[in-house]
Amino acid sequence: xxxxxxxxxxxxxxxxxxxxxxxxxxxxxxxxxxxxxxxxxxxxxxxxxxxxxxxxxxxxxxxxxxxxxxxxxxxxxxxxxxxxxxxxxxxxxxxxxxxxxxxxxxxxxxxxxxxxxxxxxxxxxxxxxxxxxxxxxxxxxxxxxxxxxxxxxxxxxxxxxxxxxxxxxxxxxxxxxxxxxxxxxxxxx
Amino acid sequence: xxxxxxxxxxxxxxxxxxxxxxxxxxxxxxxxxxxxxxxxxxxxxxxxxxxxxxxxxxxxxxxxxxxxxxxxxxxxxxxxxxxxxxxxxxxxxxxxxxxxxxxxxxxxxxxxxxxxxxxxxxxxxxxxxxxxxxxxxxxxxxxxxxxxxxxxxxxxxxxxxxxxxxxxxxxxxxxxxxxxxxxxxxxxx
Numbered sequence: 540x541x542x543x544x545x546x547x548x549x550x551x552x553x554x555x556x557x558x559x560x561x562x563x564x565x566x567x568x569x570x571x572x573x574x575x576x577x578x579x580x581x582x583x584x585x586x587x588x589x590x591x592x593x594x595x596x597x598x599x600x601x602x603x604x605x606x607x608x609x610x611x612x613x614x615x616x617x618x619x620x621x622x623x624x625x626x627x628x629x630x631x632x633x634x635x636x637x638x639x640x641x642x643x644x645x646x647x648x649x650x651x652x653x654x655x656x657x658x659x660x661x662x663x664x665x666x667x668x669x670x671x672x673x674x675x676x677x678x679x680x681x682x683x684x685x686x687x688x689x690x691x692x693x694x695x696x697x698x699x700x701x702x703x704x705x706x707x708x709x710x711x712x713x714x715x716x717x718x719x720x721x722x723x724x725x726x727x728x
Numbered sequence: 729x730x731x732x733x734x735x736x737x738x739x740x741x742x743x744x745x746x747x748x749x750x751x752x753x754x755x756x757x758x759x760x761x762x763x764x765x766x767x768x769x770x771x772x773x774x775x776x777x778x779x780x781x782x783x784x785x786x787x788x789x790x791x792x793x794x795x796x797x798x799x800x801x802x803x804x805x806x807x808x809x810x811x812x813x814x815x816x817x818x819x820x821x822x823x824x825x826x827x828x829x830x831x832x833x834x835x836x837x838x839x840x841x842x843x844x845x846x847x848x849x850x851x852x853x854x855x856x857x858x859x860x861x862x863x864x865x866x867x868x869x870x871x872x873x874x875x876x877x878x879x880x881x882x883x884x885x886x887x888x889x890x891x892x893x894x895x896x897x898x899x900x901x902x903x904x905x906x907x908x909x910x911x912x913x914x915x916x917x
Contacts, residue, residue, distance in 0.1 A: 697843045
C-alpha cells in the first residue's frame with residue numbers, strides 16, 4: 540500500500556532560509572523533522588558534545604560507515620511517527636531524497652535559494668555560536684555542504700523558493716507552495 | 729586596470745531554458761558566448777565530428793588534460809573580442825566561473841531552474857537529435873552534468889530564474905534581471 544503521507548523535503552545552503560519554510564509548515568499543520576536533530580540525537584547516544592564541529596565530524600563518520608543516506612535513515616522513525624503532512628528540513632544530498640522516496644513512495648523536493656552574498660550577510664547578522672565571522676569561514680562551511688552533494692539536490696529540486704527579500708516575502712511564497720502541495724495531494728487521494 | 733565589461737554567466741540543467749535567457753541578452757545588446765561552441769570549435773580543430781557523444785567525450789579529455797576550467801579558458805578569446813556586455817551561456821562548474829572571475833575581475837552567475845519533470849517534458853517536445861527519448865536517458869544525461877559539478881554552480885548562483893511557466897514569462901524575468909544588472913553596472917562605472 541503506498542504511503543499516504545505528503546512528504547516535503549527542504550534543501551538549501553546555510554543561511555538560505557530553510558527554517559522559515561519549516562516555520563510556515565508548522566503553522567499549516569505539518570510535522571517537521573529536522574535532519575540535524577537526528578544527528579544531534581545520535582551524537583548524544585555516542586556521548587559526544589553537540590558542537591557544530593563534532594556534528595560535522597560525526598556525519599562524516601556515519602556516512603563512511605553506513606552510506607550517503609544515513610541521516611535520512613536516522614529520520615525514518617520520526618517520519619513514521621508523524622501525521623499525514625511531514626516536512627523534512629535539512630536535506631544535504633540527492634541520496635537522502637532518494638532514500639525517502641524508496642521508503643515513502645514520494646517526496647517533493649523544495650530548494651530555498653539565496654545568493655552567497657545575501658547568505659553571508661544573514662549568517663553574520665544572526666551570529667549563532669557556529670555562524671561564520673569571515674567570508675573565508677563562510678566559504679569553508681559552504682564547501683563542506685557542497686562536498687556532500689547539496690548542489691546536486693538543489694539542481695534537481697521540484698520547486699525553488701528564491702529568498703532575496705524579507706522573511707515575510709519568503710514565508711508568503713512558502714505558504715503558497717505548501718498549500719498548493721497539500722491541495723494537490725488531497726486531490727490525488 | 730579592472731575590466732569594464734559586464735560579464736554574466738548562465739548555468740542550468742539541460743532543458744532549463746538557458747537559451748531563452750541568451751536570446752533576451754542578444755536583444756539587449758549583449759554579445760553571447762556559448763561555451764558549447766568553444767568545445768565544438770576544438771572538436772573541429774581535432775578533426776572530430778561534433779556529435780553529442782563526441783563532444784562530451786572531448787570535454788572529459790580536455791578537463792583531464794588541462795583542468796576543470798578548460799572550457800572557460802577556451803572562451804577567453806571570444807570574451808576578449810566582445811563588447812562591454814557579455815553573456816556566457818553554458819557554465820558547468822564553479823571552477824569555470826572562478827576562472828572567469830580571475831580573468832575579468834567580476835562575473836555575475838545566473839542560474840535557470842526548472843524541475844526535472846518540466847525539463848524532461850520540454851526536452852522530449854524539443855526532440856533535437858541529441859535529446860533524451862526516455863526518463864532513463866534523461867537522468868543519465870543529467871548525471872553527466874551533475875558529475876562535472878553543475879549543481880555546485882547552481883547552489884552558488886547570484887541570481888536564480890525559475891522557469892516553470894511559459895517561455896514569455898522566463899524572457900520577461902530575464903529581461904528584468906539583465907536590465908537591472910546593466911543599470912547597476914552603469915551606476916558603478
